[in-house]
Amino acid sequence: MPESNNSKKGKKSNGMRLVLLGPPGAGKGTQAEVLSAEYEIPHISTGDILREAVREETEIGKEVNSFMERGELVPDNIVTEIVVNRVAKPDASRGFILDGYPRNKGQAESLDKALEGKKIRIDRVLYFKTSQSVIIKRLSGRRVCPKCNSIYHLKNNPPKKDEICDRCASKLLQRKDDKEDTVKKRLAVYKEAEEGLLGYYKTKNILKEVSGDLSAEKLFRSLKASFKKEGP
């Protein structure tokens, strides 16, 4: 997705704390990348952090590898600790974008408890409502950069050079969990927790539904316009 003119300048956010929620392939990571550049707040993806741990064969990486390969959630305590430590870093003091966390009501409660201790809270939860046919097409064509985590799609957002990352020139890969059977499992795991998670944020009055079916550019423009009008 092309960068907006504004993203070059960046628009420093004043305390924007977002959660992006939605099924696998909804486009959370793609929007998080551009929103992070636009508002100069870090994109915190539990999926990216866990995949890096697996690649580097850290203790956590060894522990979570089999869960991820099966398309199951890794244990709540592991991801919660990762997120709590990450949001405590100085670059997240003006805000952050959580992508892929929380994943169930228990994680949402743990997050709120941890943030309460820091006297901050989530401002907005964006729910990417996305149709099944769109999800399948997106995941089958997705390619990712193992080094800088940039996200591409063979048709929707191809790299300039075949299979090579525009940003860091690494060879792009297909994620192991984008195989058809694992995608089915991930979608089922997501569905199981969706209602509880949406219900939790609805009662807090911070849930905003957006269309994950829109093109990446259209969705980005509409998010920026709504943040400008109503705040996050």
Ligand code: AP5
């Ligand atoms: P994670 O990496 O979080 O995967 P996910 O939630 O399944 O989401 P995806 O990354 O698949 O999709 P996305 O919505 O970010 O879509 P993207 O922008 O890439 O988690 C992976 C695993 O880690 C889990 O299964 C679990 O094991 C573990 N894990 C992670 N967090 C956890 C947690 N909190 N608790 C427990 N376990 C956890 O887009 C997809 C494709 O579509 C790309 O090719 C992109 O170019 C294209 N695209 C995106 N938007 C558009 C658009 N609007 N129009 C056209 N094409 C688009």
